[in-house]
Amino acid sequence: MSQKFDLSPHYGFIAVLVASVLWGTTGTAASFAPNLSPLAIGALAMGGGGLLQALLARKKIANHLQDIPKNKGILLLGALSVAIYPLAFYSSMHLAGITIGTVVSIGTAPLFTALLERIFDQKQLSKRWFLSCFFGIFGVLLLSLGESHATTHLQQSTDQKVLGIILGLVAGLTYSLYSWAAKRLIDRGVEAKASIGLIFGSGAMLLLPTAFYTGTNLFDEAVNIYVVGYMMLIPMFLGYLLFGYGLKTVPASRAVTLTLFEPFMAAVFAMLIVGEQLDGLGWLGMGFIFVCLTILFKEGRQPEIAHTVVST
Numbered sequence: 001m002s003q004k005f006d007l008s009p010h011y012g013f014i015a016v017l018v019a020s021v022l023w024g025t026t027g028t029a030a031s032f033a034p035n036l037s038p039l040a041i042g043a044l045a046m047g048g049g050g051l052l053q054a055l056l057a058r059k060k061i062a063n064h065l066q067d068i069p070k071n072k073g074i075l076l077l078g079a080l081s082v083a084i085y086p087l088a089f090y091s092s093m094h095l096a097g098i099t100i101g102t103v104v105s106i107g108t109a110p111l112f113t114a115l116l117e118r119i120f121d122q123k124q125l126s127k128r129w130f131l132s133c134f135f136g137i138f139g140v141l142l143l144s145l146g147e148s149h150a151t152t153h154l155q156q157s158t159d160q161k162v163l164g165i166i167l168g169l170v171a172g173l174t175y176s177l178y179s180w181a182a183k184r185l186i187d188r189g190v191e192a193k194a195s196i197g198l199i200f201g202s203g204a205m206l207l208l209p210t211a212f213y214t215g216t217n218l219f220d221e222a223v224n225i226y227v228v229g230y231m232m233l234i235p236m237f238l239g240y241l242l243f244g245y246g247l248k249t250v251p252a253s254r255a256v257t258l259t260l261f262e263p264f265m266a267a268v269f270a271m272l273i274v275g276e277q278l279d280g281l282g283w284l285g286m287g288f289i290f291v292c293l294t295i296l297f298k299e300g301r302q303p304e305i306a307h308t309v310v311s312t
Contacts, residue, residue, distance in 0.1 A: 012249035015242040016258045017293070022239040024265025026231055027093075027102070028273050033227040038094050040215030042086030044228045046200075047208035049236025050082060054201025056241070060194035061201075067190050068198070075198055078181030081174040082203025087210065089171035096164025102263050104168030105175065107140045110257040112176035117253050120180075129253060132295035136260035139288030142281045143267055176256055178203070182244060183252040196244035257292070264289045 030041050054061065068075065093101030110133050117123040178199055185195035211218075218224050246255055264286055 012246040012255075013258065014246075016246035016250060016255045017261060019239040019242040019246065020259045020261040021265050022235045022242075023259070023262045025269055026235050027266050028269040029227050029230055029235075031274055033221070033224045035217060035221065036224045036227070037214045037217075038090035039087060040211055040218065041228060041231065042090040043207050043211040044215060044218070045231035045236045046082065046086040047204040047211065048228070048232035049240060050200035050204030050207070052232070052237045053240060053244075054197040054204070057193040057197025057201075060191050061197050064190050064194045064198075067185075067188070071185060071188060071190070074181050074184050075202060078178045078185075078199035079202035079206060081178035081181065082200055083206035085171055085174040085178065086207070088167045088174060092164045092168035092171055094164070095160045096168065101164055101168050101171075102266065103140050103143075104165050105171035106260060106263055107137045108169060108172035109175045109179075110136065110253065110260065112173050113180055113256040114253045116176060116180045117251065121184075123251070123253070125253065128295055129257070132292045133257055135288045135295065136257055136292035139285045139290075139292060140260055140263050142285030142288060143263055145281045145285070176252075179243075179247070179256050180252050183247045183255075186247055192244045192248050193241075195247075196240060200240060260289060260292060 026045070030036075030038065033041065089101070089105050092105055095101070096104070114125055114129070114133070118125065182192075182195045182199055185198070186192050190198075218228070243255070246258075250258070267282065267286070
């Protein structure tokens, strides 16, 4: 027998927002291990975090083993996306620069997610969402320009930047794909922890072997272990745990748009800890991101069809 529980969207909103804050610390954390390959950091952090997600959700996963065959296509898509995302994301930052790589990867994800929901789920996107997405993406763009003008960056070649931008688009697409896949599993009755555990655990099995080739100097310095350990446990494990909880009540398009708060927090941490600075454009961008979040929060307060959790 099934029961329905009306889960408040406010808790989901806050959970995704806190996850974005945690993810915003990754760039600053990685700066403490400059000699470790960004590919290794991505593979170890997300791969290790994925395994922890699977271990934490092992009992929930066991309860949904019968759901795997009928959802194997979605699960495979999510796992492949989890494996590709960090490699594309960190490579994009390495080739095009941290600012451009982050803006392209995070800024395009809401658009990709909205298209996925529109094409596969036939979900109508509200005018509020389009307005919030505009403010969010424009805010991230201004934030990146403000950071670029206020700090000194190494000059990459044009070819490197183009390749970095392409990889950023790949990162944005794969980010939206595994978010959409997780939400799809949840909507099909698979519990949030089981959905995240299955997708990230499977993705980790594909991702971790790459660390053997990219992280050969992992143990050369103790700081490398600290950085990878922090990123594995806090942003990747706890962050995605909160993100999965948020997907219970927040549509994937809105959840991914909320993660535009990540580059905002990344800039804040970079200023406070690394010593980077913002000019007027950067501060204006921060203001636009706050407008984006305000619009999304107000939209979450509008009457809508309640999401449910089915239990036997």
